[in-house]
Amino acid sequence: MNKQALVEMKGISKAFSGNQVLTNVDFDLLPGEIHALMGENGAGKSTMMKILTGIYERDTGTVFSKGQEVQFKDAKEAEKAGIAVIHQELNIIPYLTVTENMFLGKELTVGKTGILRMAEMKKKTEEYLSRLGIDIDPNIEARELSVGQQQMIEIARAIAADTDVLIMDEPTAALTDREIEALFKVMRGLQEQGVGIVYISHRMEEIFKMCDRISVLRDGEYIGTKVIKETNFEEIVKMMVGRDIGERYPERHVELGPERIRVDKLSHEKKFRDVSFSVHQGEILGVSGLMGAGRTEIMETIFGSRKKSSGEIWIDEKQVNIRNPYDAIQLGIGFITEDRKDEGLVLDLSVRENISLTNLKRISSQSVISKTKETELVSKMIEKLRVKTSGSEQSVKSLSGGNQQKVVIGKWLGIDPKILILDEPTRGVDVGAKKEIYQIMNELTERGVAIIMVSSDLPEILGMSDRILVVHEGKATAILDRQDANQEIIMQAATGGNSHEKSGS
C-alpha cells in the first residue's frame, strides 16, 4: 500500500437542488488495481464518477490525481490527466472504420492542413490493438463489429491517449459470455501495465472474480471498502442494503381470496423466459430485481404491449388471450407504467382529460362524452386521491411528481381494475405522497384487487408485498413469502448470487 494512488477522493459531498446525493464519500484507486464500486440504483456511484471526471462540480471534498490536487472543468481535462470512461452507451460511429474511430477528434494530419496521415494512423491502430491482444482489422467499418469488439475499440482509444485510470460502467451488460471472457483478458493485461480500473457493476460473480477491492455506497453515503479476498458475498450485500425499515408502510390485514391471475411459463424472445407466478385476490406480489433484469418487460407482456413468444395467462381460472392493451383493459388489468411522462400521461392535456383517457367508454353514450359523467368521475378521483391541483382543468405538466403519479393512478382506478400492475409506483415521489400511495394500494387489496408491484426499492418491496418474485437476467430466480424474505436473500437472488455460491465453492 505504499504505492501512490492514481486517484484519491476525500470527503466528497454533492447536492442537486437541495437533494443530497453524496455525503462525505471517500474513494481511492491504486495502480494495477481493479476496484469495484457497488451500491443499489441511485446510491450515488455515477455521481461520484462524474465528479471525478469533471462533469459535475463537487460541493465539498478534495480530489487528487497522482498526488496532485485537481479540479477538472470537464471530461476533456480529465482525459488529459489520463482518466477515461467507458460508458454503457458506446461512442462509436458505425459508418467510420476502426482506424477513423480510434483517432476521432485527434486525427494525425500533415501540419495544420487537415490532410490526414492515414497510413500512420492505421499502423498505430494495429499497434494498439495488438498490444491489447485484440485481433480486429483496422480497415472495416465499426458497424460490422460486435458490441464487445466496439467496446475494445473504445478501450484501445483510451489507452492510446495514455490513460492510466479507466472507469467502466456496467461494461458487461450487453456482452455475451465469450465477449466477457475476452474483456476480462484485456482488463488483466491492462492491470499488469499498471492501469487502474474502476469497475461499476451489479454482478457479484464478476466482481468477486475480477476485482481486488470493493467500495460500497448506500443512499449517497460511504459504507466502507473491503479487500475482496477478505470478504464474502453476504457481507457485501449487508453493506449495500443494511437499513432499517421503520413504520414507513401501513399495516396490512387482508384475507387472500382465490387465485386471480396465473402466469405460466411466459417467455419473450429476448427479454425473459419461462416466468411463472400467480397472484390472489387481495394479494400484493412484489417483483424485485436489478435494472435490466426484465421485470418491466414481463409486465408489458402481460398487459399486451409487448408480444410474448410462448406461455399462458389465466385470469379467474380462464385462459385469456391478450393481444394489446385494449384487451388487457377489457379483462380488468390496469398498468401504472414506470415512466410517467412518456407512457403514463399526455402532458399537454388537463388533469380531467388524462383521467378520462382510460374511461372514455364509461363516461360516454354512443361515443358522445357526457360532461356530467366526466366531471363526476374526475372530481371523485381528485378527491379520493387528494390530488393537489388548482382544478380539473390544470394541465398535468405543471403538477408535482407525486400529484402526477396520483393522476396516473386515478386514470386506472376509474376502470375498476381486477388486477393492477404498478411499475416503480413511488419513484420520484416525496415521502408523504409515498405513504398515501401505499394506503391506496391497501384499500384496493381490501376490495379484492390483485396487485403486482415492480420496485427497485427493497424496503418498499419488503414493506408492502405478501410474496416476492425475484427476477435475474430474464429468469425468475425466487418466489418468497414475506416472512421468509429479507434484503440479503432478495439481493442474492437478484444478483445471481445463488449460482455464484454453487459454482464458486
Add this chain to the structure above:
Amino acid sequence: MKNQALSQTVQKLGPLLGLGAIVIILSILSPNFLELNNLLNLLRQVSINALIAFGMTFVILTGGIDLSVGSMLALGAALTAGMLSSGFDPILAILLGLMAGAIMGALNGFIITKGKVAPFIATLATMTIFRGLTLVYTEGRPITGLGESVAFELMGRGYFFGIPVPVVLMIISYGVLYFILKKTTFGRRVYAIGGNEEASRLSGIKVDRVKVAIYSITGMLSVLAGIILTSRLNSAQPTAGVSYELDAIAAVVLGGTSLSGGRGWIFGTFVGALIIGVLNNGLNLLDVSSFYQQVVKGGVILLAVILDRKKAS
C-alpha cells in the same frame, strides 16, 4: 392559473384578430370588397380549401401530415365525372365518389400504421400514385359531358336560401367535425394520440384504428371538394388540385394548430382558410399580379407562425 387561461384565450384570438386586420385593410383599399356578392363569392372560393383543411386538421392533430389530398381530389372527381358521363344516377355517382375518397384515405392510413411508414413519405408516394392513376383514367384529358343532372349542378353552382351550396356544405361539415372533435370519444382520442401516442396506446386506445379513420375522413373531404370543383367547372380536370395540400396545411398552421400534434382546434383552421381566401380575393380585387400574390401569401404565413412562436415562448 388565471393568467394561463387568459393567455390561452389571447392565443386563440390571434388568428381571428389577424383576419379582422386584413379585412379592414382590404375594405379600405377596395370599396368592392365588402359587397355581399363578393363576400359570398369569397366564401365559395374558400369552401374547397376549407373542406380539405378540416380533414388536414385531424391529421395534423395526431402528429401526421397528408400530402396526397390534391391527388385524391383529382382522382375522386375524375371517377365521379366518369360515372356521370356514362349515365350513372348522379346521387349514386357522388356517393361512390366520396366512398372512393374514403378508401384512398384509408389506404394512406394503412400504409402509415401497418406499414409503419412516416406520414410524410407515405402520402408523398400516394400523392404521385393517385395523380398518376388520374392521368391514366382520364388519358390526360378533361372529362366533360357530365349531363344535366340538377343534383350534380347544385353541388357547385346551386344556392340554398341565397347561400351558395358549397358554403352550406362547408358549414355543415364544420359543424359535424367540430362536434366530433369536441364532444365525442373519437375527438378525445385524436388529441391524446397527438399528445402522446405511447401513453394513448397503453390507455387502451386503438391508435391504428383512429389514424386510419382520420386519413379516411380526409380522403372523403378532399373528394367532396373535388366534386364541388367539378360541378363548378362542369368538367373534371386531370390536373385539378395540384399543390392544394399546401394551402390546406397553411390554413391549419395559420389557425394555430401545432404541427407536432396534440394541440389545435378546427375553428382556427376555419379562420386560417378564411385568411388565405380573403388574401386571394382582395389581392385580385386590387389587381395585384398573381406572381406577387404568392409572395404576399407566403409572407403572411411566415409572419403568423413567427408571431405564434413569440407568444408560445
